[in-house]
Amino acid sequence: MSARYSFLSLISNALNGQTGWRPAWRNAPPKPAYDVIIVGGGGHGLATAYYLAKEHGIRNVAVLEKGHIGSGNAGRNTTIIRSNYLLPGNEPFYEWSMKLWEGLEQDLNYNAMVSQRGIINLIHSDAQRDAYARRGNAMRLAGAGSELLDAETVRKMCPFLNFDNARFPIKGGLMQPRAGTARHDAVVWGYARAADRLGVDIIQNCEVTGFIRDKGAVVGVETTRGAIRGGKVALAVAGSTSRLTRHLDLRMPLESHVLQAFVSEGLKPLIPGVITFGMGHFYVSQSDKGGLVFGGDIDGYNSYAQRGNMPVVEDVLEGGMALMPMIGRLRLLRSWGGLVDMSMDGSPIIDVGPLPGLYLNTGWNYGGFKATPASGWCFAYTIAQDRAHDFNAAFRLDRFRSGHIIDEKGVGAQPNLH
Numbered sequence: 001m002s003a004r005y006s007f008l009s010l011i012s013n014a015l016n017g018q019t020g021w022r023p024a025w026r027n028a029p030p031k032p033a034y035d036v037i038i039v040g041g042g043g044h045g046l047a048t049a050y051y052l053a054k055e056h057g058i059r060n061v062a063v064l065e066k067g068h069i070g071s072g073n074a075g076r077n078t079t080i081i082r083s084n085y086l087l088p089g090n091e092p093f094y095e096w097s098m099k100l101w102e103g104l105e106q107d108l109n110y111n112a113m114v115s116q117r118g119i120i121n122l123i124h125s126d127a128q129r130d131a132y133a134r135r136g137n138a139m140r141l142a143g144a145g146s147e148l149l150d151a152e153t154v155r156k157m158c159p160f161l162n163f164d165n166a167r168f169p170i171k172g173g174l175m176q177p178r179a180g181t182a183r184h185d186a187v188v189w190g191y192a193r194a195a196d197r198l199g200v201d202i203i204q205n206c207e208v209t210g211f212i213r214d215k216g217a218v219v220g221v222e223t224t225r226g227a228i229r230g231g232k233v234a235l236a237v238a239g240s241t242s243r244l245t246r247h248l249d250l251r252m253p254l255e256s257h258v259l260q261a262f263v264s265e266g267l268k269p270l271i272p273g274v275i276t277f278g279m280g281h282f283y284v285s286q287s288d289k290g291g292l293v294f295g296g297d298i299d300g301y302n303s304y305a306q307r308g309n310m311p312v313v314e315d316v317l318e319g320g321m322a323l324m325p326m327i328g329r330l331r332l333l334r335s336w337g338g339l340v341d342m343s344m345d346g347s348p349i350i351d352v353g354p355l356p357g358l359y360l361n362t363g364w365n366y367g368g369f370k371a372t373p374a375s376g377w378c379f380a381y382t383i384a385q386d387r388a389h390d391f392n393a394a395f396r397l398d399r400f401r402s403g404h405i406i407d408e409k410g411v412g413a414q415p416n417l418h
């Protein structure tokens with residue numbers, strides 16, 4: 001078993017030439033059968049395994065990952081965590097996630113670099129101020145906290161912004177002071193290590209290629225490392241969900257799109273937290289190393305490729321130039337793309353079924369990183385109890401048939417507007 005991290009373990013390893021560290025998790029070979037198989041070694045799959053073991057005592061669990069853990073969106077996102085939602089189906093879930101973030105490092109015994117630096121959604125019109133005031137009130141009612149800022153307050157916090165843009169003048173902002181960022185890789189590694197310590201098998205380089213069925217029920221998976229039986233099979237594969245459910249003849253209310261992100265060379269501390277410029281489809285924060293981390297809209301067509309295209313690069317950088325023209329003098333270090341699972345109402349699915357033995361966790365759109373703790377917690381509950389917890393009660397798959405959609409922005413079935 002991996003060692004517990006502590007001040008004492010740091011000192012003793014410093015004195016013995018760093019020879020006492022053990023691997024953070026085992027490289028487990030697959031067993032023929034498990035009580036629960038989780039497909040997808042991103043944050044959501046690993047968190048689900050951890051909470052299954054910790055909260056429900058279900059430890060005979062495998063997490064199957066086709067590459068290395070965190071090689072999907074968990075390791076490609078811009079690390080923003082927040083719970084600034086409006087609708088009752090969403091807000092309590094994301095606020096529960098925020099509470100789990102606030103205790104995560106102690107819980108996992110791992111430094112996930114959770115940094116509550118605040119998020120500001122910029123306001124550019126009176127109508128937008130009304131909408132944000134309404135959302136801020138809903139956040140306060142849910143205990144998430146919010147502050148409506150006037151233009152002068154935003155100017156004091158972020159003097160480098162272009163306040164007098166003729167098209168989008170900055171008239172204020174909606175702030176959630178408890179929001180911020182967390183180190184995405186560390187979240188993956190922290191959950192993996194904690195799940196492994198409770199007996200979960202983390203199996204990398206193991207791609208699920210099909211399902212084993214028995215009288216309609218899902219009873220296992222075919223993988224590149226052989227067949228594995230599972231009492232329950234849970235999918236947490238984000239943008240690859242519809243590729244897998246195709247093997248089960250299930251058509252999902254999802255579109256897979258590439259979402260790109262960018263990081264600049266390092267600067268001295270400049271950006272106080274996270275700033276979003278919704279009207280220009282641009283957002284920015286600053287990493288602990290000093291790089292500006294930013295992104296914008298999804299690519300314009302459906303794709304399963306984890307790489308982006310040039311028109312969106314141009315579009316994002318135009319948004320950045322409109323908001324903070326000095327960004328044009330920065331050098332870009334890297335850009336990358338991830339495969340996001342855009343649902344038709346912009347809200348997630350955490351549900352039992354629709355086939356016996358199958359459990360679904362998907363539809364995270366642009367924003368599943370912040371959901372990681374609550375998603376794993378609720379999915380574990382749903383798998384263990386065969387029913388939803390109150391926090392994910394609205395995230396049903398059949399809402400798209402019944403009409404109980406959770407359209408946070410009221411924009412309809414249009415992924416690029418969610």
Ligand SMILES: Cc1cc2nc3c(=O)[nH]c(=O)nc-3n(C[C@H](O)[C@H](O)[C@H](O)COP(=O)(O)OP(=O)(O)OC[C@H]3O[C@@H](n4cnc5c(N)ncnc54)[C@H](O)[C@@H]3O)c2cc1C
Nearest residue numbers: 040042043044066072073074077078080208338368369370
């Ligand atoms: C550029 C970008 C920026 C983002 N920024 C933010 C942000 O700031 N804040 C926020 O909250 N969210 C953000 N997101 C969204 C967020 O990253 C995702 O919603 C979240 O990470 C999804 O986590 P996951 O564990 O479900 O998926 P993933 O991390 O993608 O995990 C799924 C895993 O399944 C594996 N897999 C797929 N198919 C198979 C198979 N057949 N067999 C076995 N394994 C398989 C994949 O390799 C992958 O590792 C961003 C996303 C991107 C791409």
